[in-house]
Amino acid sequence: MELNLCNIRDVKDLMSIFHLSFRKDLGQNFLIDSLIVSDIADLCSPDPDCTVLEIGPGVGTLTRELAARYRKVVAVEIDQSLIPVLNYTLNDFSNVTVIGEDVMKLDLAEVLGEELKHGPVSVCANLPYYITTPILTKLLRSGFPFGQITVMIQNEVAQRLCAPVGSKNSGAITVFMAYYGVCTQAFTVPPDRFVPSPNVTSSVMQIRLHKERPVHPRNEELFFKTVRIVFEQRRKNILNALTLGFPDMSKETATKIIGSFGWPAELRGERLSLKEFSDLSDCISSYGLC
Numbered sequence: 001m002e003l004n005l006c007n008i009r010d011v012k013d014l015m016s017i018f019h020l021s022f023r024k025d026l027g028q029n030f031l032i033d034s035l036i037v038s039d040i041a042d043l044c045s046p047d048p049d050c051t052v053l054e055i056g057p058g059v060g061t062l063t064r065e066l067a068a069r070y071r072k073v074v075a076v077e078i079d080q081s082l083i084p085v086l087n088y089t090l091n092d093f094s095n096v097t098v099i100g101e102d103v104m105k106l107d108l109a110e111v112l113g114e115e116l117k118h119g120p121v122s123v124c125a126n127l128p129y130y131i132t133t134p135i136l137t138k139l140l141r142s143g144f145p146f147g148q149i150t151v152m153i154q155n156e157v158a159q160r161l162c163a164p165v166g167s168k169n170s171g172a173i174t175v176f177m178a179y180y181g182v183c184t185q186a187f188t189v190p191p192d193r194f195v196p197s198p199n200v201t202s203s204v205m206q207i208r209l210h211k212e213r214p215v216h217p218r219n220e221e222l223f224f225k226t227v228r229i230v231f232e233q234r235r236k237n238i239l240n241a242l243t244l245g246f247p248d249m250s251k252e253t254a255t256k257i258i259g260s261f262g263w264p265a266e267l268r269g270e271r272l273s274l275k276e277f278s279d280l281s282d283c284i285s286s287y288g289l290c
């Protein structure tokens with residue numbers, strides 16, 4: 001009998017044959033809607049010669065669709081007990097490499113660097129929700145020239161990531177995202193399209209990395225810190241947010257910095273644009289603060 005990884009019965013049978021149960025602690029919610037799986041795979045890249053990094057292949061549902069469309073798939077799965085399952089479900093594909101490792105420990109340049117000789121390298125994943133932000137941060141900060149990043153994440157997080165900087169829905173992660181690329185939401189996926197069902201609606205979103213950064217803060221770490229501080233104190237005006245977040249900054253210095261931009265003291269920092277955040281961190285740095 002042919003196995004259908006989008007059939008809930010087949011997936012449960014497969015797990016029980018391998019004596020496995022779904023691990024909540026690893027965010028194991030497997031997709032069981034063939035149309036959605038196929039739509040995600042289609043979105044991954046316009047180039048069939050691309051290499052796809054898949055994070056968390058699970059039992060290989062999305063992996064099979066990716067392998068059928070693209071030159072190569074490198075699938076990284078932390079759960080060692082799923083490796084024999086993947087060897088079985090991906091048996092008919094010779095263009096898939098499965099790596100049994102935590103993606104957070106993966107050296108992206110070492111694993112994927114060679115692949116760039118053959119075409120673009122893109123990321124496609126139904127991400128484990130418990131670790132979405134660290135994974136995206138790692139991908140973006142790595143400097144690896146990914147073609148596109150297509151990921152399914154919690155809808156609420158996707159809305160924040162894709163919100164315009166300075167809007168009500170924006171957060172530190174929105175500014176971080178806008179610094180690295182352009183983020184768009186493709187479609188939402190209800191909980192009943194997974195086994196087991198998560199408690200939340202999910203969203204597929206795409207990130208296209210900037211070829212050239214829109215701003216060039218003098219000190220990148222300070223830029224990120226400034227953004228974080230402003231959003232940690234988002235209910236406070238910028239003067240209070242800065243003096244609370246930078247203990248070495250006196251009220252006089254904070255007033256001078258804010259005044260040099262002509263901003264009103266009651267301004268809330270969450271309203272700042274990407275360029276204003278960058279200029280603000282440069283100004284803070286010119287006072288020798290970090």
Ligand code: SAM
Pocket residue numbers: 026027028029030031055056057058059060061062063076077078079101102103104125126127128129131
């Ligand atoms: N791709 C499959 C699908 O769409 O049905 C499974 C997606 S499931 C939401 C997330 C997968 O990521 C699980 O297989 C889980 O074991 C794996 N995972 C969790 N943490 C990981 C990590 N740090 N590194 C690599 N894989 C991880």
